[in-house]
Amino acid sequence: MRVALLVILAAFWGAMGQAAPVRIKDLANVEGVRGNDLVGYGLVVGLNGSGDSLRNSPFTEEIMAGLLERLGVNVTDEAFRPKNVAAVIVTATLPPFARSGSQIGVNVAAIGDAKSLLGGTLVMTPLNAADGEIYAVAQGSVLAGGVEASGEAASVVQGVPTTGTIPSGARVEREVAFDFSQMTNIRLALRNPDFTTAARVEAAINRDLGSGLAELIDSGTIAIDSSTLGKVNPARLIGRIENISVEPENSARVVIDHKSGTIVIGEDVRIDRVAVSQGNLTLRVREAPIVSQPNPFAPGDTVVLPRSQAEITQEPGIGFAEVSGETSLSDVVAGLNALGIRPRDMIDVLKAIHAAGALHAEFIVN
Incomplete structure (x- = not known):
C-alpha cells in the first residue's frame, strides 16, 4: 500500500498576502528560563503476564529484590519468577520556576523484553537531574501507547505498547534555585x-x-x-x-520527508527558468526454462533449455515543461500535480531542479 502525502503551504500563504504579526513570546525565549531533563528507572507492576522474562532481563529481578527489601520483605535465596513486572526508564521535564508540590507528566518506556505496559502501575520512582540530585518522584497508572494481543499461533500489535505516559504522574520535591x-x-x-x-x-x-x-x-x-x-x-x-x-521574516525553505512522502514549501521559494521532463522506465525479465529429454530407450541426455523474456515499459511522462523565471515553486508543484505526478516522483523532480541550481531556497531532506 503506497502512502504519500503532499503538503503545499505556499498556496495558503500567498492567498493571505504578507505574514501576519506574531507575538514576541512565540518567536523568542528568555535566556536562562528553560526546563531541566529528569530521568530515573523503576518498576511497572500489575501487568497481565506481559512483563519481563527474568531469565532474559536479570536487572528486573535485582530492582524488584531491592524494592521488596526496602519494604521489609526478605527475598534472599528465594526463587521467584513473576511475569507481571517490567523494568522501565522514566523521563520528564522539570518546567522553569516549578515549585515543590507541583505535578508534572512523565513518560515511561520498557528496557527489558516486556510485551506490553498496558494496565500497569509505576511504583515510586525517584527522578534525577544532570547534577545527580532528586528533583521529583513519579508514581501512578501507566497509559500505554498501543495494544498487543496474542494467541497460540498468531499475535497482533497496534502502536507501541511498551511505552506510555502518566499525566501529572510526578510530584516536584526540589526547586531549581533561580x-x-x-x-x-x-x-x-x-x-x-x-x-x-x-x-x-x-x-x-x-x-x-x-x-x-x-x-x-x-x-x-x-x-x-x-x-x-x-x-x-x-x-x-x-x-x-x-x-x-x-512581523517575522521567514527564510525560503523546502523540506522533504522521504519516509512519508511529505513536501513542505515556504512562501518565498523561487526558481529560475528551467525545463522539466519526467518519466519512468520499468524493465521486466522472466525466466521460463524448457526441459528436453530423449524418447524412451533412445540415446541422449536430458537437458534444460533456457528461455528468457525481457520487456521494457515506459510510463507516460510530462514531456518537457518549460517554467519561466521568477515563478513561485508552489505554482510549479501545482502544475505538476495537476498532470498526475505522484508525490514520490515530485520529490525527485524537486531534487533535480535543486541540483540544476534553479531552486533558490534552503533544501532540507529528512
Whole structure:
C-alpha cells in the first residue's frame, strides 16, 4: 500500500498576502528560563503476564529484590519468577520556576523484553537531574501507547505498547534555585535566528517601551537593559515585552520527508527558468526454462533449455515543461500535480531542479 502525502503551504500563504504579526513570546525565549531533563528507572507492576522474562532481563529481578527489601520483605535465596513486572526508564521535564508540590507528566518506556505496559502501575520512582540530585518522584497508572494481543499461533500489535505516559504522574520535591527578580540584563534568544527578524524585535521593543531598552547583539540575540527604566520588576517587564507583535521574516525553505512522502514549501521559494521532463522506465525479465529429454530407450541426455523474456515499459511522462523565471515553486508543484505526478516522483523532480541550481531556497531532506 503506497502512502504519500503532499503538503503545499505556499498556496495558503500567498492567498493571505504578507505574514501576519506574531507575538514576541512565540518567536523568542528568555535566556536562562528553560526546563531541566529528569530521568530515573523503576518498576511497572500489575501487568497481565506481559512483563519481563527474568531469565532474559536479570536487572528486573535485582530492582524488584531491592524494592521488596526496602519494604521489609526478605527475598534472599528465594526463587521467584513473576511475569507481571517490567523494568522501565522514566523521563520528564522539570518546567522553569516549578515549585515543590507541583505535578508534572512523565513518560515511561520498557528496557527489558516486556510485551506490553498496558494496565500497569509505576511504583515510586525517584527522578534525577544532570547534577545527580532528586528533583521529583513519579508514581501512578501507566497509559500505554498501543495494544498487543496474542494467541497460540498468531499475535497482533497496534502502536507501541511498551511505552506510555502518566499525566501529572510526578510530584516536584526540589526547586531549581533561580532568582529572576534580581536580573537587570535580560537577553531574548530567537528560536529561528534571523537578522531581519531580530532588528524588527529590537525596533518594536524600543518603540513601545522606550528608546535604548533593547539592543541587537546578533541574529539570534536581543539584550534588554532594564536599568534604563529605573526600578522595575523584570517579570512584569517581560510580561509586557512578550505580548508585543512583530512581523517575522521567514527564510525560503523546502523540506522533504522521504519516509512519508511529505513536501513542505515556504512562501518565498523561487526558481529560475528551467525545463522539466519526467518519466519512468520499468524493465521486466522472466525466466521460463524448457526441459528436453530423449524418447524412451533412445540415446541422449536430458537437458534444460533456457528461455528468457525481457520487456521494457515506459510510463507516460510530462514531456518537457518549460517554467519561466521568477515563478513561485508552489505554482510549479501545482502544475505538476495537476498532470498526475505522484508525490514520490515530485520529490525527485524537486531534487533535480535543486541540483540544476534553479531552486533558490534552503533544501532540507529528512
